[in-house]
Amino acid sequence: EAAVTQSPRNKVTVTGGNVTLSCRQTNSHNYMYWYRQDTGHGLRLIHYSYGAGNLQIGDVPDGYKATRTTQEDFFLLLELASPSQTSLYFCASSEGQGGTERLFFGHGTKLSVL
Amino acid sequence: GQQVQQSPASLVLQEGENAELQCNFSTSLNSMQWFYQRPEGSLVSLFYNPSGTKQSGRLTSTTVIKERRSSLHISSSQITDSGTYLCAIQNFYFGKGTSLTVIP
Numbered sequence: 481e482a483a484v485t486q487s488p489r490n491k492v493t494v495t496g497g498n499v500t501l502s503c504r505q506t507n508s509h510n511y512m513y514w515y516r517q518d519t520g521h522g523l524r525l526i527h528y529s530y531g532a533g534n535l536q537i538g539d540v541p542d543g544y545k546a547t548r549t550t551q552e553d554f555f556l557l558l559e560l561a562s563p564s565q566t567s568l569y570f571c572a573s574s575e576g577q578g579g580t581e582r583l584f585f586g587h588g589t590k591l592s593v594l
Numbered sequence: 595g596q597q598v599q600q601s602p603a604s605l606v607l608q609e610g611e612n613a614e615l616q617c618n619f620s621t622s623l624n625s626m627q628w629f630y631q632r633p634e635g636s637l638v639s640l641f642y643n644p645s646g647t648k649q650s651g652r653l654t655s656t657t658v659i660k661e662r663r664s665s666l667h668i669s670s671s672q673i674t675d676s677g678t679y680l681c682a683i684q685n686f687y688f689g690k691g692t693s694l695t696v697i698p
Contacts, residue, residue: 513685522598522680522690538686568635574685582642583627583685588635 483507486571486586494594499558501589503571511574512554513583514538514546516567523570529554561593597621600681600689607671607696615666615692617681625685626657626664631678640666640679671696 483506493499505512513528515538525538527546535546543565545557558565569589574581599618607613617628628640641648641655643664648655652671657664668675671694678691 511685515688520690523682523688525686528685570637572685581625581685582639583629583682584639585629585637588637590635 484571484573484584484586486569486589488589489587490590492592492594493561495562497558497561497593499561499591499593501556501558501569501571501591503554503556503586504552505554505571505573505584506552507573507575507584508551509573509575509584510551511581512548513572513574514544514554514556515570515572516540516565517570517588518567526556558591561591563593565591566593567591597687598681598683598689600679600692602692603690604693605695607694609671609673609696609698611671613668613671613694615668615679615694617664617666617689619662619664619683619687621683621687622662623659623683625683627682627685628655628664628666629680629682631680631691633677637680668694673698 485504487502514526515523517523524540529548548554571586572583601616626644630638643655643657652669654667673696676696680691682688
């Protein structure tokens with residue numbers, strides 16, 4: 481089973497603060513994703529990547545940057561955090577082309593922006 | 595617009611009853627998955643099922659691409675089945691989920 485590890489598990493910051501969420505997958509999957517989950521919206525795709533150095537925008541990219549530094553590591557950056565970014569964030573990975581293969585999720589990061 | 599619609603939004607079952615959860619999508623696909631979200635938030639992959647029928651224990655997933663729908667059948671429900679069931683297409687679009695509560 482593919483392993484996806486997110487850190488931190490919980491994070492509290494203030495409005496205007498900088499936050500970096502980390503994700504590492506250990507099976508050299510091509511695709512990695514960042515989602516946010518909010519009550520009433522389900523999971524929404526923020527950014528995704530199909531390899532080191534690549535970045536694609538998802539459905540809700542505003543206010544987020546992301547960087548894929550290696551095949552294994554994908555980071556989500558909030559440079560000026562706002563209360564609207566309080567959410568549960570999930571990282572996931574999949575192998576294969578076109579993002580059509582089975583998704584493997586991390587445990588999630590709960591972010592609170594005060 | 596909403597790419598994926600799940601129904602019902604919530605469901606309460608007595609232990610031992612069966613359930614049928616629906617996922618309808620508005621776009622063609624070549625990837626359909628079902629997930630279980632535990633009450634504490636973690637996500638578990640149940641089925642990767644872009645077409646046809648797959649079974650795992652008491653769970654059965656059926657996807658009919660032409661009709662743009664997928665279903666998840668839970669037989670003989672147990673209290674531990676309680677949680678939220680999510681479907682996703684193309685790894686990009688998720689439904690809002692069905693919240694299932696199984697009572698004794």
